[in-house]
Amino acid sequence: MPETAPRADRPADRLRDRTSGTRYGNRPTMKDVAARAGVGLKTVSRVVNGEPGVTPDTERRVQEAIEALGFRRNDSARVLRKGRTASIGLILEDLADPFYGPLSRAVEEVARAHGALLINGSSAEDPDREQELALALCARRVDGLVVIPAGDDHRYLEPEIRAGVATVFVDRPAGRIEADVVLSDNFGGARDGVAHLIAHGHRRIGFIGDMPRIHTAAERLRGYRAAMEDAGIAVADSWMSLGVTDPERVRRAAEAMLTGPEPVTAVFAGNNRVTVTVIRVLAGLSRQVALVGFDDIELADLLQPGVTVVAQDAAALGRTAAERLFRQLDGTHLTPERIELPTRLVTRGSGELPPSD
Amino acid sequence: MPETAPRADRPADRLRDRTSGTRYGNRPTMKDVAARAGVGLKTVSRVVNGEPGVTPDTERRVQEAIEALGFRRNDSARVLRKGRTASIGLILEDLADPFYGPLSRAVEEVARAHGALLINGSSAEDPDREQELALALCARRVDGLVVIPAGDDHRYLEPEIRAGVATVFVDRPAGRIEADVVLSDNFGGARDGVAHLIAHGHRRIGFIGDMPRIHTAAERLRGYRAAMEDAGIAVADSWMSLGVTDPERVRRAAEAMLTGPEPVTAVFAGNNRVTVTVIRVLAGLSRQVALVGFDDIELADLLQPGVTVVAQDAAALGRTAAERLFRQLDGTHLTPERIELPTRLVTRGSGELPPSD
DNA sequence: TAGAACCTGGACAACGTTGTCATGCGCGCG
DNA sequence: CGCGCGCATGACAACGTTGTCCAGGTTCTA
Known part of the structure; x- marks a missing residue:
């Protein structure tokens, strides 16, 4: 069985050792797991993804091999193949501003409920940085973007939106493009x-x-x-x-x-x-x-x-926006909408003081 | 020039239309850009990555094609090929806790300075969720992880660390594994x-x-x-x-x-x-x-x-941890270290009141 | 008992990019 | 005038996964 030879002997592996920074052992792949379990590549894929059509006995052998090798599926390859990443991006202006904590958290909760990962970055109120970040996330092929805009011209997102990246703006409307937006009143x-x-x-x-x-x-x-x-x-x-x-x-x-x-x-x-x-x-x-x-x-x-x-209600802003995002992703094309959330006056004393002149 | 035929005519594209959810036009690839510019695939790659060896004239043609098609490099494919993702993960317990705002921001700043993207998620103090998140990030092949642990057993990270995922714990030490940790005193x-x-x-x-x-x-x-x-x-x-x-x-x-x-x-x-x-x-x-x-x-x-x-100093905790992470990524293997940051007593009155009995 | 229906497992191509290597061209120099 | 050298360019394989499709084996039915 010559296919079971250790990976390091294959020319490609020596190559990788030279060019990329991977320091320790290379990560095992499905191929390695398959070799160790004595099954085919696709069978491993089936086990990993819980697809039907694998005998309990085979499944057990595969699981053991996975365990033994410390295999973990490479999601980059998966994404490349499947087209969808199950992750969304959030761009806000300052992570340290307490207003964005609950908002960000709410977005994450919704993402999680939809089985998606949240990637976020902050623009520091700089329109260029916002654009840079948004495009970097698009290059990562996030499925959607929740943006708290710093700039006022978002035409740079047009090709992305056309390519299917769901996009919702929060807190402030998008500039010079039509897009969903969730605002406070x-x-x-x-x-x-x-x-x-x-x-x-x-x-x-x-x-x-x-x-x-x-x-x-x-x-x-x-x-x-x-x-x-x-x-x-x-x-x-x-x-x-x-x-x-x-x-x-x-x-x-x-x-x-x-x-x-x-x-x-x-x-x-x-x-x-x-x-x-x-x-x-x-x-x-x-x-x-x-x-x-x-x-x-x-x-x-x-x-x-x-x-x-x-x-x-920062949390409601985030939740509403994220839910809208996933509705975009689920269904057919929605016409851009402007959703406005009410505010609430909380009286605590300072606003009820009489004039003192 | 039959290679310029629209993508939708190629069988693979019809296939993709059926299986993945991409709704609008498919995204253009380097191949499409190459066809439009009348150059080879690799030349486009060179232009996109700013590699030398391209005539100014050719470069201009490629740039125009990129512009016209709204091309954006697919980083998933890039990651697959290169092995490194230029992104790090941050796992904290609650995004809404004001303590983590500055910490998270500091980590992001350092990541940005190293040209890396920050992906973060919160564990909500749940050890299982922490593990789930950490492993999801590893599946995405983040280069490193900054973890504010919720659980007290992190042996699940051993295969990842062995595979080269840089790991630094913050605020609390790791459980049952040797790893870098940055703490307050x-x-x-x-x-x-x-x-x-x-x-x-x-x-x-x-x-x-x-x-x-x-x-x-x-x-x-x-x-x-x-x-x-x-x-x-x-x-x-x-x-x-x-x-x-x-x-x-x-x-x-x-x-x-x-x-x-x-x-x-x-x-x-x-x-x-x-x-x-x-x-x-x-x-x-x-x-x-x-x-x-x-x-x-x-x-x-x-x-x-x-x-x-x-x-x-939450920001210092984050900064120190992130810098340590990138030192792990840059250099050779470092022996795990425990870094303790001093705290500061801020007197404002409530602590200087005399006993009132 | 033959044939059909079914089930498990595997070979193969494709996703979009990058590293390697080969090719062809123009130019300078002997 | 020819030889080789450098440079721009492109063909090709490989990264690790998943969808398709086919092969071989088993079980059920007529």
Whole structure:
């Protein structure tokens, strides 16, 4: 039986040893298992994949060989052959942002329920890096992509989508292509949050938010303006700070609107990072200033006063997006849809403070 | 030129259409690009991989064909051929735990610096799921694994490690196998934290921690005992609560040790989740109880009083582990090592309160 | 008891890429 | 003018798996 010769004697193996970095023994393949079990290659494949048509006795022999050799199926080869990878990609902007933890987890749960693996990477808010990552994942032939976009032009994904890569955008819509997107009701949430402050007697309300080129920031700003307009309040330019996120500049912006000629009596913070910084600023003040923040923050209830927020359900965003992705993968072509999830106003004290002037 | 016939006419393509789920056009391959550019297959490969030996003119023709067809290299096939995947896996226990955000991010940064992709999944503290995930990643032929273990028996990884999969454990050591591990100094951190309380006059100090079968929990408990022993304080059983983590039971445990016959004047919380719950309990009390927690928590400085913690550097844990992983991948075989990172006591007020009895 | 139906097992090609090696061309130099 | 050398290019096999199809053997039925 000359086929049972050790692998290292075959020319291809010596070759591999030279070119690739595999350091220890080469991994056994189905061929090796077959040789050891004294069966054909395809029979091993059948056992590994639980396909029918193998005698219990043969199966046992194969299993023993697998065990003895420490064989593990090479999924790269499998993917190459089958075309589908049973894995999906998730691209988010910052793994360390607590907002994305539950989102990412929810996506993973759904993927797992569908027998798929989740591969994720973060774009660090850099559109180029987002594109690089997305295309790298496509090269790996992920079946689908969940993208929290950093850029605003996603035409680079067109060939991929056409080739069958399911794609869902979350948190912000895709730029310049038609695609599914799952969003929070940023406009409505912000409008309700600001209306809440107005209902508690505030008229001069500040807004600190991210750059309006970011969709969520623009929508929240729009919500702020809408609430003010609904109440017949004219907004002073000095009450708004757009495009600042780093703590130091947020601090200065907050201090400016608190001490100007028309000092605000309440602040609406456009995202969780801004909220945290504003809390620090307000903590150093003698007078009380009301605060409502967009996005929940941990321990918000333990602060004095508790922080009133417009909470989005990050887990629901992720779950909805992932489920939509798998619906794309299961069925026929769906027309791109925009799904908007409601936000929830959580009152904890800071948003119910009366004006203090 | 009969080779330019559309792909769908080749029998293999009809076959693929029937068996795999690819819905739209099939993806173009190098062969298609070659046909369109009127060059050989290998030339396309050279262009795609930036290999030398291609005339500028030829290269341009190939690039145009790539552009026109929307070609993207199939990395599965590449991996199959080359043996290495340029990707590493990270297995952690809960993506939603804020402790793992920075850790995961640090691992990703290092991977990126080495041109590798990060694939991650969470075990949800379930040893079986950890194993399942780890083996799935190995089947994908990741080059290496960073594991935050949930289980305590990792012999299932032996064949993989022998086959050349680099492996580093983080936060907790591997069970029953020799492997690299990167840890925080849980023992020293806890001992210092408790000693800090003792230095501020406390004698009756409570400890609430996770199950001692978890390595970190056991080490922290050991640190607590060591500090108490060093100070010559005999520990009453009623001061210790081991193995509780869910908020309700932590609450009851805290209340019990605060109201017993020998009520504690200070509490050492064994992890961030316990700390948060204890803060809530203490907030409802009239008398002041000192608190030191293991793990930092966000906004800890904004609470009244600020929360004193023993902080671990999650990012450094991740970075160190990932760098060790790539050193394994680069070089020759390294002997397994145990790397311990220092913790840092962050005083914010709650740990400096005097005993109030 | 012959033939059919069935079951198990294996040979083979194909998935898309890359490493090796061979070919053919143009050019410089003896 | 011819020889060889370097360079661009392409043919081909191999990576490890799975789908197809066929062979050989067993069991059941007429």
